[in-house]
Amino acid sequence: MSTSPISGRYHHGDLRRALLDAAMEMLEAEGAAGLGLRELARVVGVSAAAPYRHFDSKIALLEALAITGYQRFSRMMGEAERDSAPEQRIATMGQTYVRFALANPNLFRLMFSPDLKRDNRPGLRMAADAAFDTLRAVTAALPEGDKRIAALKAWAQVHGLAVLLLDGQIALRPNEDIGALIAAVLADKTGFDAA
Amino acid sequence: MSTSPISGRYHHGDLRRALLDAAMEMLEAEGAAGLGLRELARVVGVSAAAPYRHFDSKIALLEALAITGYQRFSRMMGEAERDSAPEQRIATMGQTYVRFALANPNLFRLMFSPDLKRDNRPGLRMAADAAFDTLRAVTAALPEGDKRIAALKAWAQVHGLAVLLLDGQIALRPNEDIGALIAAVLADKTGFDAA
DNA sequence: ACCTGAACACCGTTCAAGT
DNA sequence: ACCTGAACACCGTTCAAGT
Numbered sequence: 001m002s003t004s005p006i007s008g009r010y011h012h013g014d015l016r017r018a019l020l021d022a023a024m025e026m027l028e029a030e031g032a033a034g035l036g037l038r039e040l041a042r043v044v045g046v047s048a049a050a051p052y053r054h055f056d057s058k059i060a061l062l063e064a065l066a067i068t069g070y071q072r073f074s075r076m077m078g079e080a081e082r083d084s085a086p087e088q089r090i091a092t093m094g095q096t097y098v099r100f101a102l103a104n105p106n107l108f109r110l111m112f113s114p115d116l117k118r119d120n121r122p123g124l125r126m127a128a129d130a131a132f133d134t135l136r137a138v139t140a141a142l143p144e145g146d147k148r149i150a151a152l153k154a155w156a157q158v159h160g161l162a163v164l165l166l167d168g169q170i171a172l173r174p175n176e177d178i179g180a181l182i183a184a185v186l187a188d189k190t191g192f193d194a195a
Numbered sequence: 196m197s198t199s200p201i202s203g204r205y206h207h208g209d210l211r212r213a214l215l216d217a218a219m220e221m222l223e224a225e226g227a228a229g230l231g232l233r234e235l236a237r238v239v240g241v242s243a244a245a246p247y248r249h250f251d252s253k254i255a256l257l258e259a260l261a262i263t264g265y266q267r268f269s270r271m272m273g274e275a276e277r278d279s280a281p282e283q284r285i286a287t288m289g290q291t292y293v294r295f296a297l298a299n300p301n302l303f304r305l306m307f308s309p310d311l312k313r314d315n316r317p318g319l320r321m322a323a324d325a326a327f328d329t330l331r332a333v334t335a336a337l338p339e340g341d342k343r344i345a346a347l348k349a350w351a352q353v354h355g356l357a358v359l360l361l362d363g364q365i366a367l368r369p370n371e372d373i374g375a376l377i378a379a380v381l382a383d384k385t386g387f388d389a390a
Numbered sequence: 391a392c393c394t395g396a397a398c399a400c401c402g403t404t405c406a407a408g409t
Numbered sequence: 410a411c412c413t414g415a416a417c418a419c420c421g422t423t424c425a426a427g428t
Binding site: 031033088090091094109112114115117132142144145146149150152153154155156157158159160161163164166167168169170181183184185186187188189190191192193 | 226228283285286289304307309310312327337340341344345347348349350351352353354355356358359361362363364365376378379380381382383384385386387388
């Protein structure tokens with residue numbers, strides 16, 4: 001896959017890539033808090049100061065990871081949109097949303113981390129907006145009622161389900177299929193208004 | 196309120212309380228990541244090692260904060276339950292849930308932090324279970340359909356709404372009332388199943 | 391019983407200096 | 410242009426020692 005020209009060794013010109021690849025691995029293994037810049041440099045085999053030639057700060061490195069997270073997310077949501085009939089698009093995309101979160105828990109958490117939003121760099125905002133535009137487009141095609149409310153409701157349901165499953169707050173029953181659970185929750189028509 | 200016997204000064208016996216109070220302030224001001232044990236000791240006016248006479252580790256201190264968070268949450272949910280008619284209980288409690296999150300953003304995040312769940316101490320589990328039991332009781336009283344699905348749906352909706360508002364992903368429109376938004380999302384009866 | 395001082399093994403970040 | 414070595418100002422945690 002990789003086209004490293006000379007040997008199997010890293011960093012004759014692509015230290016940036018090497019850092020990002022190793023960082024993504026460390027992120028999924030230990031979470032953003034456990035991702036140390038010095039440890040990362042050690043893993044890649046470079047001095048502690050070297051990463052600063054490629055990233056302004058730790059937060060900038062994390063932002064780069066989050067952006068590729070949003071890109072993967074966008075691609076998967078786009079495929080889900082194309083590969084499903086209009087009537088079941090929202091259900092299919094909801095499935096994709098939750099499955100992405102469960103497959104990449106720490107990357108998903110990083111994408112929604114308030115620490116990243118805090119010093120909002122434009123790159124992150126753009127990647128996030130692009131990702132959520134897919135959702136907006138689909139919910140805008142809903143037939144009846146207040147579309148903004150329906151869209152927020154769909155997003156909240158799916159995001160809440162993802163987060164609660166991620167944190168282990170919702171336990172799956174033995175042999176229970178995640179897909180079936182998501183579908184059931186999305187399809188349920190219970191309204192919780194007064195009377 | 197406090198019955199400090201001699202002067203207004205801290206730590207003639209209640210360093211633990213002083214640490215917890217200062218830590219809660221630092222938590223809401225800067226988030227769990229910005230809460231340093233050494234800084235905390237400095238603020239309270241004590242040596243860096245002193246907190247270790249009262250808490251095994253930083254994570255133990257955070258756990259204590261999260262537990263009082265769950266207790267406040269339980270109390271508010273209990274009041275919401277008592278003070279509302281059965282038919283509007285779920286709506287009122289949903290309001291309370293989201294308002295609690297918005298009023299105590301960093302405490303709410305800490306309560307659901309995976310770092311805390313990781314080394315699960317019994318105290319945290321108990322406090323969390325007690326808090327969510329209020330929710331379970333109310334959704335169990337629902338009339339029709341699959342109650343577990345309806346309960347998960349209600350929880351996911353409300354939790355998702357809280358988290359997305361907290362992270363600034365959902366923007367309120369000018370002059371828009373949060374209560375009205377929550378009510379609208381909860382009451383909406385759109386189902387997202389295929390056809 | 392409760393707290394301090396000093397130490398250990400770490401951080402993120404900067405900066406002169408090397409090639 | 411890209412990387413290193415050494416330093417600065419921090420961490421969380423431990424432990425002997427003080428009162």
